[in-house]
Amino acid sequence: MKKLINSPEGVVADALAGIAAAHPGLKIDYANRVIYRGDSPVAGKVGLISGGGSGHEPLHGGFVGLGMLDAACAGEVFTSPTPDQMLAATKAVDGGAGVLHIVKNYTGDVMNFEMAAELAAAETGVAVKSIVVNDDVAVQDSLYTAGRRGVGLTVLLEKIVGAAAEQGRDLDSVADLAAKVNSLGRSMGMALTSCIVPAAGKPTFDLPDDQMEIGIGIHGEPGRHRVPLAPAKEIAAQLVEPILGDLDFTGAPAIVMLNGMGGSPLIELYVMYGEVKAILDKAGVPVARTLVGNYITSLEMAGCSVTVLKADDELLGLWDAPVSTPALRWGV
């Protein structure tokens, strides 16, 4: 295992220290492993919290800041944070307007966020709503999930819902918007290689040199099928066609993310995006906004995922609104 770490057991704490050092505008609660925007809680604003296992950076800590999340809870690598972490974050970000939990659909995350919401209600009376993101069209259930997994759409949802909260919308409105975004986005991913969880010290799975895994999740959990390596154009088709088959994306402006899984160089992600865009053009899906890069990763896994969100003027306006986080920043 070749990694830039001090020890497998110290990775998450050391990364939090690095995030604190790099981004003095954020506040870190090391005991609870929560990253906060510096001015949290913001009075009168709905607080937005997400979190999950570490190893998907910049998700979620890299999306904390003005116009996006108020707090992100960091679990161990590929392990859900605890209800205690989520409860601490919920209390801390409440500015009097309630808190929305943004939860990727993985069994542990869902269970722990539910418990945190119950504890928050019982202990403090903070109003909490939740959105469970489930955009992955690859598999219906998986090793870690009942129903579809929550993957790349989480990034777009955090941006759009974050902008709405920043505008001062109330909790019901923000939660409704989150449900709307979730209903309109779809994702699909693939891997060329496995990743290595530091504590495990060896690849999560073996993938022969001439094969790739289509429909993989963000923890190296199995996907739809293993197929022979193929050119970028064919990979793009294998990712985009299931997405377009699941929802009619024609006739509305799309926000598209071509996401790297962590180990694929940007030159390859651009090659992939060119092929994805060509397919969308041919299918009559007008692309209005694009993100290409590593936004929700699986450690050093080589591969990529595609997310398409069927937007409208409201969603585009919220997308374009100012944001200032470590990983997404514009207008500020």
Next chain:
Amino acid sequence: MKKLINSPEGVVADALAGIAAAHPGLKIDYANRVIYRGDSPVAGKVGLISGGGSGHEPLHGGFVGLGMLDAACAGEVFTSPTPDQMLAATKAVDGGAGVLHIVKNYTGDVMNFEMAAELAAAETGVAVKSIVVNDDVAVQDSLYTAGRRGVGLTVLLEKIVGAAAEQGRDLDSVADLAAKVNSLGRSMGMALTSCIVPAAGKPTFDLPDDQMEIGIGIHGEPGRHRVPLAPAKEIAAQLVEPILGDLDFTGAPAIVMLNGMGGSPLIELYVMYGEVKAILDKAGVPVARTLVGNYITSLEMAGCSVTVLKADDELLGLWDAPVSTPALRWGV
């Protein structure tokens, strides 16, 4: 070789198509493989051009846009662009105030940019000045270089000098500023793994599982020495100490970049940055601005580099000025 590409020979053209699709604000000259900002040439503004081999993305194409480069010439992977490409770009970006060539110190790049400058002078009378960036403290000469290599500082220089050009400074002033930045910045890199050049199809070098290469360049060319794998804290010391030994960085605000070589996940880059920052704190180097991420890469190489720039109020002001490019964006 597992890559998200259509063919080894098509990588650069396909990536340019993807960049064009993702960033409609840029213009692409496919014949010359030059990426331009959409409003180029900007009348009265000094034009800034850089370029080099592909495989270092987002450098340079990802830094084209308002407040940074006017154009970037893309060579084949790890191969200098030709003088013809650079000449075409020089002519195209001239807004009447002359053109600055930003050249990383690699023999091919230096030679070809010199030839392009001579051709531009002879054919068109466009005033051209050049800055050759040579910030790598690892080695004095290398396989591809006379003198020190030009590496991570190029990113910071393009940002700072780009802001100065945007302010309307004249060519002499912009070139002087570039020389100032170059004199005040130092870098050092390391690799855990090799990369694979698509046309070669196999790793550029072999690095045993228990070793790392310190002082490596951005093409997999050898560095200072191979040493046993070490914890992040020791790797940080091996990178930062040669930098601090080469220039006195105390007492001035530093701009620091912790750069990933392309294949290392962001969680590891943050672990590394935490260690780098601790060393700088101890050495009395006050860090004023930070970048952590993949900015000048070596395909899918795992590893990182550190760049430290000794700044002042002028440089910090230019750093903070608005920028709008695919890879760096703020204030717009």
